[in-house]
Amino acid sequence: MPSPELGVRALFFDVFGTLVDWRTSVARESELILGTLGFELDWLAFADAWRGEYQPGMEEVRAGRLPFSKLDVLHRANLVRMAPRFGLDNLSDEVLDDLTLVWHRLDAWPEVPAALTRLKARFRIAPVSNGNISLMVDLARRNGLPWDAILGAEIAGDYKPKPRVYLAACAALDLAPSQCMMVAAHSNDLAAAAAQGLRTGHIARPNEHGPGTGETSPSIEVDVAGRDLADLATKLGL
Amino acid sequence: MPSPELGVRALFFDVFGTLVDWRTSVARESELILGTLGFELDWLAFADAWRGEYQPGMEEVRAGRLPFSKLDVLHRANLVRMAPRFGLDNLSDEVLDDLTLVWHRLDAWPEVPAALTRLKARFRIAPVSNGNISLMVDLARRNGLPWDAILGAEIAGDYKPKPRVYLAACAALDLAPSQCMMVAAHSNDLAAAAAQGLRTGHIARPNEHGPGTGETSPSIEVDVAGRDLADLATKLGL
Numbered sequence: 001m002p003s004p005e006l007g008v009r010a011l012f013f014d015v016f017g018t019l020v021d022w023r024t025s026v027a028r029e030s031e032l033i034l035g036t037l038g039f040e041l042d043w044l045a046f047a048d049a050w051r052g053e054y055q056p057g058m059e060e061v062r063a064g065r066l067p068f069s070k071l072d073v074l075h076r077a078n079l080v081r082m083a084p085r086f087g088l089d090n091l092s093d094e095v096l097d098d099l100t101l102v103w104h105r106l107d108a109w110p111e112v113p114a115a116l117t118r119l120k121a122r123f124r125i126a127p128v129s130n131g132n133i134s135l136m137v138d139l140a141r142r143n144g145l146p147w148d149a150i151l152g153a154e155i156a157g158d159y160k161p162k163p164r165v166y167l168a169a170c171a172a173l174d175l176a177p178s179q180c181m182m183v184a185a186h187s188n189d190l191a192a193a194a195a196q197g198l199r200t201g202h203i204a205r206p207n208e209h210g211p212g213t214g215e216t217s218p219s220i221e222v223d224v225a226g227r228d229l230a231d232l233a234t235k236l237g238l
Numbered sequence: 239m240p241s242p243e244l245g246v247r248a249l250f251f252d253v254f255g256t257l258v259d260w261r262t263s264v265a266r267e268s269e270l271i272l273g274t275l276g277f278e279l280d281w282l283a284f285a286d287a288w289r290g291e292y293q294p295g296m297e298e299v300r301a302g303r304l305p306f307s308k309l310d311v312l313h314r315a316n317l318v319r320m321a322p323r324f325g326l327d328n329l330s331d332e333v334l335d336d337l338t339l340v341w342h343r344l345d346a347w348p349e350v351p352a353a354l355t356r357l358k359a360r361f362r363i364a365p366v367s368n369g370n371i372s373l374m375v376d377l378a379r380r381n382g383l384p385w386d387a388i389l390g391a392e393i394a395g396d397y398k399p400k401p402r403v404y405l406a407a408c409a410a411l412d413l414a415p416s417q418c419m420m421v422a423a424h425s426n427d428l429a430a431a432a433a434q435g436l437r438t439g440h441i442a443r444p445n446e447h448g449p450g451t452g453e454t455s456p457s458i459e460v461d462v463a464g465r466d467l468a469d470l471a472t473k474l475g476l
Contacts, residue, residue: 134410149385173372
């Protein structure tokens with residue numbers, strides 16, 4: 001099990017799914033906007049469908065077919081592509097802009113703010129998310145996430161799981177990859193970080209995409225695994 | 239006088255001199271390292287001489303003669319250039335590395351942490367400094383500076399007062415320049431920010447380079463001026 005004695009100086013966090021519950025938050029916030037306009041949808045299905053466009057949207061950037069755009073831009077394009085499936089063919093630019101910002105109003109899983117505060121006592125802590133800086137700032141202010149810095153895709157100019165996103169985060173803190181631990185609820189994120197030499201911490205989020213849909217344990221070997229972030233903090237000696 | 243009603247959403251801060259007392263901190267921390275090795279210098283003069291290499295070092299980057307390097311790298315090169323003037327001709331790489339990091343251990347002016355906390359209640363707050371991310375993180379952890387994000391030179395890939403440093407900070411928060419206020423104790427920094435459309439806030443730091451050496455008031459027209467950061471917060475309605 002890793003411990004400060006093993007030289008971990010910074011913890012990097014995946015955010016969507018790992019620290020915040022995007023699914024019920026996007027459903028709730030979308031209903032607030034579209035329900036007022038008279039739409040009645042399956043709001044959780046709407047959130048799932050929007051999130052379903054997430055990886056294909058980023059892949060255009062990762063593959064070099066599109067220049068880097070911040071995730072807000074991709075979220076909006078993904079919405080435009082997906083909305084007709086829900087009968088939303090003629091949303092105004094203003095409504096599309098408003099909806100795009102629902103991703104700035106996601107709620108943290110309950111234990112996260114206090115656990116991050118515990119972890120900050122010993123480690124530098126930063127999101128290494130595909131979300132853009134302004135989105136990360138808004139989630140932090142909403143939920144009281146005490147980041148030391150906002151790292152991730154916008155700093156690197158590319159999207160996870162591209163190696164440079166993890167390596168740019170280490171470089172920003174002047175640390176070797178072996179001094180940094182990626183924390184995520186997704187084994188593929190951790191596998192990509194480990195391939196660059198980072199340590200890995202897994203958190204179970206069994207309900208990320210709905211009850212029983214998320215990873216309850218990692219599918220790869222990791223340095224530490226927790227039931228949630230509070231458990232991970234305990235296992236890191238805090 | 240600017241107020242939240244006038245649309246300012248974010249405050250950007252110069253750090254060296256404006257928020258932290260680099261002079262007495264560098265003198266003290268350098269003495270801790272070099273005094274132990276038997277050197278007896280005028281430590282304040284040493285700090286002043288090191289800082290004196292600051293603008294020429296960055297100018298190589300701003301003029302395009304050197305690729306962007308983080309300020310830690312420039313601080314070390316500036317030290318190597320300046321140290322012989324103090325009889326320090328043969329410092330080891332280890333001592334040079336240790337000395338470079340004294341810039342990560344600067345003390346905030348006394349009112350700064352509480353004033354930033356007040357300001358954060360209404361504004362997004364971020365350093366827009368020429369210091370690198372890891373340096374800003376270390377100063378924040380040492381002094382309890384509750385940043386929303388670390389912006390500035392390393393994000394922009396260039397040094398103030400180049401326009402892109404200010405504009406990259408606005409863009410990172412999805413704000414127009416008119417929604418952002420640069421806060422500094424140096425009129426030239428504020429003039430450069432204003433030229434890009436940012437609002438401006440001045441803080442008096444009359445003792446930055448020693449008693450009576452700093453700006454007691456701005457030499458240009460600014461939107462708001464404070465005796466210190468607490469006074470500025472009050473004048474911004476907090």
